[in-house]
Amino acid sequence: xxxxxxxxxxxxxxxxxxVHVEPMGLADGAVRLAVESFSVTxxxxxxxxxxxxxxxxxxxxxxxxxxxxxxxxxARVAKSRHPEIEVGERxxxxxxxxxxxxxxxxxxxxxxxxxxxEHRQPMSPVYNQYSRLAADPEHxxxxxxxxMIFGPLFRTGFLIADFMKREDWFGAQxxxxxxxxxxxxxxxxxxxxxxxxxxxxxxxxxxxxVDFVARTGLYDEVVAYDAVEEIEPRPAVVxxxxxxxxxxxRVHRHFADALRYSCLVxxxxxxxxxxFAEGGEQAPGPKPKLFFAPDHMIAFARDHGREQASRLVAxxxxxxxxxxxxxxxxxxxxxxxxxxxxxxxxxxGKVDPARGIVIEP
Numbered sequence: 001x002x003x004x005x006x007x008x009x010x011x012x013x014x015x016x017x018x019v020h021v022e023p024m025g026l027a028d029g030a031v032r033l034a035v036e037s038f039s040v041t042x043x044x045x046x047x048x049x050x051x052x053x054x055x056x057x058x059x060x061x062x063x064x065x066x067x068x069x070x071x072x073x074x075a076r077v078a079k080s081r082h083p084e085i086e087v088g089e090r091x092x093x094x095x096x097x098x099x100x101x102x103x104x105x106x107x108x109x110x111x112x113x114x115x116x117x118e119h120r121q122p123m124s125p126v127y128n129q130y131s132r133l134a135a136d137p138e139h140x141x142x143x144x145x146x147x148m149i150f151g152p153l154f155r156t157g158f159l160i161a162d163f164m165k166r167e168d169w170f171g172a173q174x175x176x177x178x179x180x181x182x183x184x185x186x187x188x189x190x191x192x193x194x195x196x197x198x199x200x201x202x203x204x205x206x207x208x209x210v211d212f213v214a215r216t217g218l219y220d221e222v223v224a225y226d227a228v229e230e231i232e233p234r235p236a237v238v239x240x241x242x243x244x245x246x247x248x249x250r251v252h253r254h255f256a257d258a259l260r261y262s263c264l265v266x267x268x269x270x271x272x273x274x275x276f277a278e279g280g281e282q283a284p285g286p287k288p289k290l291f292f293a294p295d296h297m298i299a300f301a302r303d304h305g306r307e308q309a310s311r312l313v314a315x316x317x318x319x320x321x322x323x324x325x326x327x328x329x330x331x332x333x334x335x336x337x338x339x340x341x342x343x344x345x346x347x348x349g350k351v352d353p354a355r356g357i358v359i360e361p
Contacts, residue, residue, distance in 0.1 A: 004336045004361065005098035006343065007066040010057060013048050013347045016340050017066070026102060031080045033091065033101045037360045038073025039148035040097075040342045042182055042351075049243075054292075055123050060096035068096045069343070070127070071359075072152045074144060075101065084108045092139065092147065093130035097339055099361045103130070110135045111310075124294035137314040145330045146321055149356035150183050156265065156293040157187025158316055160239060163296055165196050170260035172237045174200035176251060179241035180219060181209040181353035184265065186327075188239060189218035190320045202236075204228065204247075212354055216327050229254050237261040240288065252283035259285035265293075328356040336361045 002020040009015040026032055048069050051057040057067035077089045082105050091112075095101055106116035115128045133139045138147065169175070175192060177185040180203025189201045203219035205212075207226065214222045223231055225247055233255045240248050240263065252259060262285060301309040333342065339359040345351050 003098060003100045005062070005068055005096060006336060006340050007062045008048060008069055008097075008343070010048070010051060010065055010067050013045070014344060016343050018337055018340050023100065024102070026079055026081055027104070029082050030102055030104050031082050031085050032078045033075035033095070033103060034078040035095050035099050035101065035361050036074045036076055036090070037144070037148065037358055038071035038095055038097070038339075039145070040071065040339060040346055040357050040359060041149060041153065042179075042346060043153050043184065044069050044071060044097075044343075045346055058123060059094060059120060059127065060098070060101070061119065068098065071095050071097050073148050074133075082108075085113070090133045091130045092133060092136065092151075094127045097336075097343070099336060105130075112136070124298075126294040126297050137310060138317055140318075140321075143321060145332070145356065145358045146324075146328075148358060149328065149330075150187065150320070150324065151317070153183035154187040154317055154320055155297065155313065156291075157184045157189075158191045158313060159293050159296040159300060160188050160263065160265065160291060161191035161195055162300060163291070164192070164199075164237065164261075167261075169196060169199050170237055172199065172235045172260045174202055174234055174236040176202050176204060176231075176236055176238040177219075177241065178204045178238070178244070178247060178251075180205040180213045180222065182241050185239070185241050186216060186218055186324065187320060189216075190323055191316060193218065194316065194319065200234075202231065204242075204251075209353060216324065218323065233258045235260055237263065239263045239265060239291075241265050248288065249283045252285040256284040262286050262288040264288045264290045328354055331355045331357045332360060333357065334360050 003023050005019050005021060007017050007019050047056040056070055059070050060068040062068045073095045074090060074092050075095060077085055077087050080087050085105055103115040104117045105113035107114040112129055112131045120128050177188060179185055192199055192201055201219045203213050203222045204225060207224040210222055210224050228250050235258050236255055237260050238251050304312060342357050
């Protein structure tokens with residue numbers, strides 16, 4: 001039986017092909033995962049946009065000039081040549097936009113394992129870890145779709161809030177979140193409200209998304225992009241999820257010395273990624289700094305211990321699930337061809353933030 005994959009041209013993300021490839025023989029100690037489901041979000045577009053610099057294209061190699069975009073989702077063990085992993089077991093983790101993945105489990109425990117495939121070792125170990133659902137504190141069988149849609153993005157938002165709190169929010173009274181309708185921004189707003197309620201959460205979004213963002217209830221104030229200059233310039237930090245150089249420049253110029261820290265996360269507006277990190281014109285205020293979540297996840301686990309870190313994340317995750325109940329409509333689509341269609345919509349910025357798309361290959 002052939003494996004299906006969506007291969008995306010690295011230098012032209014709007015070019016995506018559904019291809020069939022023959023599976024390789026399964027090596028001793030390896031496991032073949034059958035992909036059951038994954039979500040497609042703006043976060044996946046970010047993986048592709050910065051794929052070369054952060055090695056996202058290297059997780060699931062494809063013939064040049066194409067690559068396979070990583071997704072987060074669920075899979076079932078279809079074949080196993082590992083003594084501790086049984087056929088039929090279900091896992092959650094990093095998967096290709098495809099129907100199958102071979103992994104080499106190592107560091108096996110009741111709660112998970114790490115893929116020790118040689119080509120994946122240069123990348124962050126966070127992306128190589130797979131949760132075994134039978135003993136996963138974050139798993140809820142009734143909320144698997146929400147986990148795929150929000151889960152990886154939630155962790156990033158949670159870690160940003162943790163980082164900011166440890167730095168006492170750099171003395172800021174407010175946090176500005178661009179692309180406030182994005183899942184990561186919503187997660188940061190949730191974690192900030194729980195851990196630092198004294199810091200005012202101001203969501204910046206497009207005029208058309210203002211009502212959606214306000215309905216989430218996660219922000220103290222929601223401001224359209226064209227009204228940024230109307231915000232009171234109190235001491236603040238900005239967390240930029242949009243990657244829009246013009247917007248970030250306007251925030252810097254309006255807040256000037258009142259801006260205490262500028263944080264770059266992702267690039268949902270891929271045509272206008274922030275020039276600040278690439279030698280562009282320097283605006284007033286602090287130089288923007290890139291936030292790389294995997295490094296912070298490793299530090300968080302080291303500081304708290306792996307088990308306690310997992311409990312803290314799980315506790316915050318379940319609270320967040322309650323807060324966003326009903327905020328996003330789950331849109332399930334069958335077949336890998338549907339994944340290609342959704343990918344093209346996502347790259348073009350045509351997906352409504354109130355819809356969470358799940359693909360069942």
